[in-house]
Amino acid sequence: MNKVVNLTDIKKIYTTGEVEVRAVNGVSLDIIKGEFVAFMGASGSGKSTIMNILGCLDRPTSGTYLLDGINVSSLNRDELADVRNQKIGFVFQSFNLLSRTSALENVELPLFYARRHIAAREVKERGEQALEIVGLTGRAGHHPSQLSGGQQQRVAIARALINNPDVIFADEATGNLDTKTSIEIMGVFQKLNEKGITIIMVTHELDIARYATRNIIMRDGRVISDEPVLSRLNAVEEMLKLNDAERAVQLAP
Amino acid sequence: MRLSNTVMISFRALRRNKMRSLLTTLGIIIGVGAVIALVSIGNGAKTQIKAQIATLGENVILVFAGNFSPGGVHSGWMGAGTLMVADADAIRREIPKVVAISPEVRSGAQLVSGNSNWWTGNLLGESQDYFNIREWPLIAGGGFSEQDVRTENKVAVIGKTIATQIYGEENPIGKILRIKNVPFIVTGVLSPKGLSLQGSDQDDIVVVPYTSAMKRLIGKSTLGSMNIQVGKESDLAPAQNEIIALLRQRHKIIPPKEDDFTVRNLEEITKVATAQTTVMTFLLGSAAGVSLLVGGIGIMNIMLVSVTERTREIGIRIAVGAHGRDIMLQFLIEAVTLSCMGGLLGIFAGIGAAWTISYMNGWPSYISMESILGSFLISAGIGILFGSFPAHKASQLDPIVALRYE
Numbered sequence: 012m013n014k015v016v017n018l019t020d021i022k023k024i025y026t027t028g029e030v031e032v033r034a035v036n037g038v039s040l041d042i043i044k045g046e047f048v049a050f051m052g053a054s055g056s057g058k059s060t061i062m063n064i065l066g067c068l069d070r071p072t073s074g075t076y077l078l079d080g081i082n083v084s085s086l087n088r089d090e091l092a093d094v095r096n097q098k099i100g101f102v103f104q105s106f107n108l109l110s111r112t113s114a115l116e117n118v119e120l121p122l123f124y125a126r127r128h129i130a131a132r133e134v135k136e137r138g139e140q141a142l143e144i145v146g147l148t149g150r151a152g153h154h155p156s157q158l159s160g161g162q163q164q165r166v167a168i169a170r171a172l173i174n175n176p177d178v179i180f181a182d183e184a185t186g187n188l189d190t191k192t193s194i195e196i197m198g199v200f201q202k203l204n205e206k207g208i209t210i211i212m213v214t215h216e217l218d219i220a221r222y223a224t225r226n227i228i229m230r231d232g233r234v235i236s237d238e239p240v241l242s243r244l245n246a247v248e249e250m251l252k253l254n255d256a257e258r259a260v261q262l263a264p
Numbered sequence: 265m266r267l268s269n270t271v272m273i274s275f276r277a278l279r280r281n282k283m284r285s286l287l288t289t290l291g292i293i294i295g296v297g298a299v300i301a302l303v304s305i306g307n308g309a310k311t312q313i314k315a316q317i318a319t320l321g322e323n324v325i326l327v328f329a330g331n332f333s334p335g336g337v338h339s340g341w342m343g344a345g346t347l348m349v350a351d352a353d354a355i356r357r358e359i360p361k362v363v364a365i366s367p368e369v370r371s372g373a374q375l376v377s378g379n380s381n382w383w384t385g386n387l388l389g390e391s392q393d394y395f396n397i398r399e400w401p402l403i404a405g406g407g408f409s410e411q412d413v414r415t416e417n418k419v420a421v422i423g424k425t426i427a428t429q430i431y432g433e434e435n436p437i438g439k440i441l442r443i444k445n446v447p448f449i450v451t452g453v454l455s456p457k458g459l460s461l462q463g464s465d466q467d468d469i470v471v472v473p474y475t476s477a478m479k480r481l482i483g484k485s486t487l488g489s490m491n492i493q494v495g496k497e498s499d500l501a502p503a504q505n506e507i508i509a510l511l512r513q514r515h516k517i518i519p520p521k522e523d524d525f526t527v528r529n530l531e532e533i534t535k536v537a538t539a540q541t542t543v544m545t546f547l548l549g550s551a552a553g554v555s556l557l558v559g560g561i562g563i564m565n566i567m568l569v570s571v572t573e574r575t576r577e578i579g580i581r582i583a584v585g586a587h588g589r590d591i592m593l594q595f596l597i598e599a600v601t602l603s604c605m606g607g608l609l610g611i612f613a614g615i616g617a618a619w620t621i622s623y624m625n626g627w628p629s630y631i632s633m634e635s636i637l638g639s640f641l642i643s644a645g646i647g648i649l650f651g652s653f654p655a656h657k658a659s660q661l662d663p664i665v666a667l668r669y670e
Contacts, residue, residue, distance in 0.1 A: 068583060068663050089587045096585020107580050107667060111280060123269045124585040170584065 014077070015178055015209045016042035016065060021074035023060050023232075034060040035071070036232035044177070047200070047210045049223035054215070057232040059182060062213045066101050066180040067091045079177055096124055100171025104183035106163045108155040108170075115151035118142055118169045125174070141169035145199055161192035168199055179203065181212035185219055191253060197222040198246030222246060270590055274597040277570075288566045289606035291559025292646065296610025296639045298552035301617035303635040306545025308618075308628035310538050317534045319457060319466075321397045323497055325504055326533075327490040327511070328526045346524040347487040349474075351514055355492065358510060361503040364393035364493040367474050371482045375430060375470065376442040382429045386469040387443065389477025390491075395421070395454075397493045405437040405452030413473040416480065420448040423469035424456040441470075444481050448472060500529050549635075556639070559606065560646035567599050567654035578658050579666025592659035599651020600644060607643030611636055 023035040035057045052058040063069035076084045119138040145165040185193035221244045228236040329347040352367040369389040375382045408419045436450045457466040494503045622629035
């Protein structure tokens with residue numbers, strides 16, 4: 012089987028003064044291409060640290076991490092930057108868009124740092140295409156401050172998509188959004204997942220985790236449960252249900 | 265291509281903060297402007313001094329009576345009574361490199377013509393060669409001849425100031441001019457030269473044959489000085505040495521006795537006169553250079569603020585694949601753009617200031633290509649120097665920390 016992620020005994024230890032904090036304490040797991048994985052856990056459980064390591068923003072203290080067969084735990088800063096640029100997309104809780112920069116330019120940002128030259132026309136085409144996938148055609152010229160939270164997060168997803176990554180990492184991507192927008196965003200992820208893109212996300216919301224196919228629960232830097240989702244939610248259906256409910260209390264027309 | 269993208273990103277960031285960019289460059293504008301303006305004025309003064317000394321003539325050696333070298337025997341110069349007409353004749357005779365010589369005596373004299381009178385401090389007795397040596401053309405009439413000198417003729421060439429003061433609108437050529445009550449005939453008027461370095465009027469002058477001056481006007485048998493001209497510049501030093509040797513021999517001076525005369529060539533005089541302005545220009549330029557440095561520190565300050573302010577932006581860029589070098593370059597280009605823009609505007613400001621100052625004060629200014637190029641390159645260098653620390657700081661940011669920065 013095609014392992015996108017292969018972790019062997021990953022540890023991340025922070026030493027502040029005399030105190031040693033084992034944020035991740037021996038995690039080994041595989042993620043197969045096409046999976047939709049949700050990491051869950053209380054704060055301090057190490058789920059964000061493992062996410063940063065998976066997303067190549069951080070390096071483990073020990074252990075090996077093979078991303079699509081490449082041992083990324085031994086790469087240097089700039090090589091990791093190239094991996095982030097070409098192989099993966101990252102979606103953050105706080106969107107992390109450049110303010111005073113249009114949605115389209117935000118989406119195009121990774122292409123600026125691509126290793127091979129990409130013609131200006133192709134950059135624009137790919138940017139617009141990515142915006143279309145997340146349903147934001149027509150908003151290309153808007154600045155982040157002119158967009159709603161859900162729209163901003165969709166711009167961030169489009170940015171993560173632009174280099175056709177194998178994996179998209181989402182760190183609490185719905186943490187700053189209301190229920191309805193969260194379902195919208197999960198809908199986008201499910202749609203991408205159906206196209207074959209592996210999605211790995213971190214969340215502390217149980218119902219959000221149910222949109223994934225596999226839930227991994229962490230505590231004190233270790234995996235304590237790793238199970239497939241039995242009653243998986245479908246974002247389209249959930250949205251219909253929510254609309255019906257809203258109509259019932261006359262919140263929506 | 266990554267470079268052109270980075271340049272674009274930098275420019276965009278600067279455009280977004282127009283006011284701040286402008287204020288940051290102000291330090292450089294003022295620094296570069298000050299350097300150019302002050303160096304221009306200093307160079308202008310130097311050029312003027314050189315030009316004025318050049319009016320003393322080309323390839324000229326001056327011999328003064330008396331010794332005024334430091335530590336020498338101070339017998340008073342010009343009036344020392346040690347230079348004789350015979351010395352001048354000997355130089356003319358025995359040193360072939362000398363092409364022209366004009367023995368000189370000086371005095372003040374009351375001038376009278378009709379009912380006008382004028383006191384001049386510059387009654388000069390010279391030979392017929394004087395006007396050639398000083399490269400001083402006449403605007404009317406002519407000079408005097410060798411025969412006039414030999415016969416102690418009562419002829420005079422006057423400066424423009426005296427022509428105006430004594431004769432007004434009238435043509436002075438052929439008129440009688442009573443010098444110390446002795447009637448002389450005016451044969452020519454010198455072209456105006458304006459003020460000398462010391463601010464005295466060079467056109468307030470009467471030149472008569474030195475023989476006439478010595479015998480009829482001053483009553484002295486010794487010379488104050490001599491103006492000697494050699495054929496070419498390379499002859500200056502050897503001729504100077506030959507003159508010194510000849511005069512020592514004639515005056516019977518054996519070391520350790522000091523010379524009773526002083527020989528100078530115009531090159532030396534120019535050097536002494538311009539040395540001061542060179543020092544002055546250097547000091548002014550350095551003071552302005554300090555303000556350039558302060559401007560550079562201003563750029564560093566703003567770049568540091570900018571790096572801190574844009575920590576999150578840097579984090580985002582690194583997260584999507586920017587190398588440390590890309591970030592470094594981005595901020596370095598911003599700093600260099602700021603300083604170069606400041607340098608460019610400073611050049612215009614400096615030229616403008618130099619013109620304004622020289623126009624308002626009547627000082628000459630000379631804007632040299634070196635000072636423009638130099639200060640521009642320095643300002644670019646300042647951008648690199650003071651931009652590299654903030655840029656390096658930005659490039660070393662940890663993306664996780666940077667992304668969490670509020």
